[in-house]
Amino acid sequence: MHETDYTFAVARIRANETKLLSPAQLSQLIAAADAAEVRRLLADRGWRMPEAGEPIDPAEAAMADAWALIEACAPDPALPAALAVGNDFTNLKAAIKCVFSDLDPAGYYVAPALTDPDVLTKAITEAEFSLLPDHLQAPAQAAYRAIAELHSGQKAELILDKAALETRTDFAAKSGSALLQRITALTVLLANLKIALRCRRMGKSDEFALDAMAAGDPDPAALYAACRDPKSAAEYLASTPYAYLADAAGESFTALEKAGDNAIVAMLQDVKYEIFGPDPLVAYFYAKVAETKNARIILSAKAAGVPAQSIAERVREIYV
Amino acid sequence: MQNLGYVFAILGGALAAALAGVGSAIGVGRAGRAAAGVVSEDPSKFGKVLILQILPGTQGLYGFLIAFLLFVQIGVIGGDLQALSTAKGLMYFGACMPMAIGGLVSAIQQGNTAVAGVNVVAKRPEESGKAIIFAAMVETYAVIALLISILAIFSITGLSL
Numbered sequence A: 001m002h003e004t005d006y007t008f009a010v011a012r013i014r015a016n017e018t019k020l021l022s023p024a025q026l027s028q029l030i031a032a033a034d035a036a037e038v039r040r041l042l043a044d045r046g047w048r049m050p051e052a053g054e055p056i057d058p059a060e061a062a063m064a065d066a067w068a069l070i071e072a073c074a075p076d077p078a079l080p081a082a083l084a085v086g087n088d089f090t091n092l093k094a095a096i097k098c099v100f101s102d103l104d105p106a107g108y109y110v111a112p113a114l115t116d117p118d119v120l121t122k123a124i125t126e127a128e129f130s131l132l133p134d135h136l137q138a139p140a141q142a143a144y145r146a147i148a149e150l151h152s153g154q155k156a157e158l159i160l161d162k163a164a165l166e167t168r169t170d171f172a173a174k175s176g177s178a179l180l181q182r183i184t185a186l187t188v189l190l191a192n193l194k195i196a197l198r199c200r201r202m203g204k205s206d207e208f209a210l211d212a213m214a215a216g217d218p219d220p221a222a223l224y225a226a227c228r229d230p231k232s233a234a235e236y237l238a239s240t241p242y243a244y245l246a247d248a249a250g251e252s253f254t255a256l257e258k259a260g261d262n263a264i265v266a267m268l269q270d271v272k273y274e275i276f277g278p279d280p281l282v283a284y285f286y287a288k289v290a291e292t293k294n295a296r297i298i299l300s301a302k303a304a305g306v307p308a309q310s311i312a313e314r315v316r317e318i319y320v
Numbered sequence B: 001m002q003n004l005g006y007v008f009a010i011l012g013g014a015l016a017a018a019l020a021g022v023g024s025a026i027g028v029g030r031a032g033r034a035a036a037g038v039v040s041e042d043p044s045k046f047g048k049v050l051i052l053q054i055l056p057g058t059q060g061l062y063g064f065l066i067a068f069l070l071f072v073q074i075g076v077i078g079g080d081l082q083a084l085s086t087a088k089g090l091m092y093f094g095a096c097m098p099m100a101i102g103g104l105v106s107a108i109q110q111g112n113t114a115v116a117g118v119n120v121v122a123k124r125p126e127e128s129g130k131a132i133i134f135a136a137m138v139e140t141y142a143v144i145a146l147l148i149s150i151l152a153i154f155s156i157t158g159l160s161l
Helices: A003-017 A023-031 A035-044 A058-073 A078-100 A117-125 A134-148 A153-175 A178-202 A206-212 A220-226 A230-238 A243-251 A253-270 A279-303 A308-314 B004-041 B043-073 B086-123 B125-158
Strands: none
Touching: A003 A058, A003 A279, A003 B004, A003 B086, A023 A035, A023 A279, A023 A308, A035 A279, A058 A078, A058 A279, A078 A117, A078 A134, A078 A153, A078 A178, A078 A279, A117 A134, A134 A153, A153 A178, A153 A206, A178 A206, A178 A220, A178 A230, A178 A243, A178 A253, A178 A279, A206 A220, A220 A230, A230 A243, A243 A253, A253 A279, A279 A308, B004 B043, B004 B086, B043 B086, B043 B125, B086 B125
């Protein structure tokens, strides 16, 4: 698809970017007296707030609106598919766990996703994997078998996490978005890094760790060999294009996650002035994900009476 | 072979009109898609984005003007056909090229700048004047191409070859 085919979509997205929370508005939310004031400020910015007793999550509703916009204006369906495919695996995990725990998975499904949750539930309940789309069939079967035959929920989770990352990489490559490919590569690296460090700390075998890591760049085997502890991981990262993660990797997983999120926001800034191509849509999607994540953090922290300073440390940098 | 001069001259005029027109169609089309995107979210910005959409359309008019002037000069329009040497026909062909090539390229580039301007209007409508100036700057090169083509056509007409 030619980059200029996105002209209409990019203009619509730019018009909607004015509705994203600005850093000043985010500071205002953090400084709000309580959760009620946060909800009022968000409502002033156009967020749908639930009436008394209405089961609406404001962040979920805001994300659903943003997703509807992206789906409506993206000229190539491969782009929304690449953005949503990760949630297919989150939902598959929920379906498998709930079916084996005799729970209703409906409450655990997340949106946006490619696969209809009802189809997912039916496929797992009846162990009829052919009902699933191609990218879910093999991982669903392997994860189902890990629980049914090996009684290993951990194994099932590792299978699905690895498949999710590798599928996201494949879909990103087909989306035509260089930005999405960079974000996905960073996500794979962060996941592999955490697996390597956790496995080292828990004394898991090399085979177990390497089996859990997804294909990516840097090569998982080289990454695992170099990451014996957080200090050596930091030294290794300093010699790669991901040197900006080195300090956080030597510190803690929380710091690493925050550094990863901030690195994604920095990538989004690179396409802030693009006028053609799919990247501005990807940037808007991730900006909206970060915005809803921040709104959730602030709302729950205010409800728990967390001081503004502590909330400010937890919220992520934003795109606008 | 005696009409070869006319073949070159008419080909030059046709290319000036066609290539500049193609460039304008691409430029106006792109700016229009961006403008539609903004208007679908905020119809009140129609007036501001319409100006940006129109800007890349001028090259098509310039190309038409060059073709018209040339056809009048050589008598294709007006019915006063006179002998036209191959050399003179080739010179007319060359005279049309600034408008043909300059019009094509400047219209497409102006369209891209207009799209960027529409995105400026989407986010900061109060800056629409600046966005229009950025797109209008590209027009300079279309006007230069137009002037050179006009001057060349009139100069060639005065030559006896």
